[in-house]
Amino acid sequence: RESFLKSPGAGRMGVPTVPLSDLYSYAIAYIERRDGKVxxxxxxxxxxxxxxxxxxxSGGAAERFDFVVLAVPHNALGKLLPSQNGSGGASAQLQAQVARLESSPITGIHLWFDRExxxxxxAVLLDRTIQWMFQKSRLQPQRQGAEQAGSYVELVxxxxxxLVAMGRKEIVDLALSELAEFFPVVREAKLLKATVVKEVHATYSALPGSDSYRPESRTPWPRxxxxxxxxxxxxxxxxxGAVRSGYGAAQALAESNGRSDKFLVSDLPAEGLMRLFGT
Ligand SMILES: Cc1cc2nc3c(=O)[nH]c(=O)nc-3n(C[C@H](O)[C@H](O)[C@H](O)COP(=O)(O)OP(=O)(O)OC[C@H]3O[C@@H](n4cnc5c(N)ncnc54)[C@H](O)[C@@H]3O)c2cc1C
Incomplete structure (x- = not known):
């Protein structure tokens, strides 16, 4: 509702023009400027x-903190929950709740052609297995030297x-035949290189009812x-969603220290017909 219905602006897509690791480096610099360590x-x-x-x-060492935010994937949480000092029961309960979330895979198919x-x-590719096309050599030309001809395309x-049970060649063949339906020049282009990256546990799966297993930021342990x-x-x-969860954790931590800081940015206002629905 928030991103597709509430207003035309809310559905605007952002496509990074730099590798994601470059984006993260700003967060690291921000923390280090405040004497934090990453x-x-x-x-x-x-x-x-x-x-x-x-x-x-970690790695045989131990470090003490005032507060901890566990920001790991849901299937990595279990072993990080405390089990000593009487924490076993609460850990087992939270672990059982989170274990009800299922994973959903995402596959990236990287194709290098001898031409654009x-x-x-x-592009969004409708009604086929392949769904999203990002022409990385246009979006991030710095990844491909200016002297290099051809193009680098990622399908997501x-x-x-x-696709999880399929082999690399089968996936690449399927992707090429579907891509050619949208861009016929693919049939003449020479494929120079192809890589398939399957992330079997990419995200949690938003199955009906799964919201009831998603825990709040606060845990049975106040720290x-x-x-x-x-x-x-x-x-x-x-x-x-991940960014919102970070704001939510920061807010819960601040509140537990008696502070009233607000971190979550307000939603965009409803526009047009959606104003009638009081959202
Ligand atoms: C291939 C792919 C494409 C995607 N495309 C999009 C997209 O186009 N748009 C979009 O909005 N979302 C997309 N997503 C989803 C998006 O990436 C996730 O929703 C988001 O990254 C989740 O952020 P997070 O902080 O919750 O978890 P993560 O980004 O998974 O971060 C969790 C971190 O915890 C670390 N970790 C795990 N265990 C430990 C441990 N024991 N100790 C220390 N660290 C640990 C991991 O290494 C990881 O860095 C995509 C995801 C994938 C996999």
């Missing part, structure tokens, strides 16, 4: 709740259950909060 490639293995802190364990197959930087298939696109944001598994 540890990349550091897997947390467990959490222990103490009276005035939470201890995180379209002038479009981006959400909820790609039918531990949850964030992630799978928490109770009211949104499906999207970057927007």
């Amino acid at each position: 540890h990349l490639r550091t897997s947390v293995e467990g959490a222990i709740v103490e009276p005035n802190s939470v201890v995180l364990q 197959i379209t002038e479009l930087p981006h 298939v959400s909820s790609s259950k039918s 531990i909060f949850l964030a992630g696109d799978w928490t109770a944001t009211g949104w499906p598994a999207t970057m927007e």
Whole structure:
């Protein structure tokens, strides 16, 4: 409702023109400017709740924090929940609730051609297995040296259950034959390289009823909060939902410290007919 019906502006799409890792680097710089530290490639293995802190364990080391926001995928949460100091029962209950969420796969099909197959930087491909076309060599020309001819196209298939059991060649053949229906020049273009990336547990699956298993930011432990696109944001598994969950966790943490900071940005106002529905 929020992004498709409420107003024409709410459905505007953003397509990054830089690799996502470049976007994340701004968040790292923001944290470091405030004397925070970011540890990349550091897997947390467990959490222990103490009276005035939470201890995180990683690679044989342990570090103590005032508060912790667990912002991992839903299927990675279980082993991070505290089980010591009388926490076992609450952990088992939360784990059982979250375990009811199912995963949904996303498949990326990366194709490099000897020529451009379209002038479009981006297209939504309807009524076929392939769904989204991003012409990366137009959207992110820095990825492909100016001297390099040809084009780099990524096709994205959400909820790609039918592709999970298929082999790489089968997927590439299917993608090429469908892509040629939209852009006939694909039939003459030479495919230089192809890669298929299957993310079997890409996101949680927004099945009917799944909202009732999505936990709030607050947990049974006052110093531990949850964030992630799978928490109770009211949104499906999207970057927007993930960002909202982060704001929600920040707000819950601030409230637990007696602060009234508001982080969540207000929704866009309803326009046109939607104003009649009081949303
Ligand atoms: C291929 C693909 C395409 C997508 N396309 C779109 C799109 O076009 N638009 C859109 O809105 N959304 C898209 N999504 C969905 C979007 O990426 C997710 O909704 C969003 O990234 C979820 O953010 P998150 O912070 O909840 O989780 P994540 O981004 O999954 O972050 C969780 C982090 O936790 C880390 N982690 C896991 N275990 C541990 C541990 N033990 N210790 C420390 N760290 C740990 C992981 O490494 C990861 O970095 C796509 C997803 C995929 C997979």
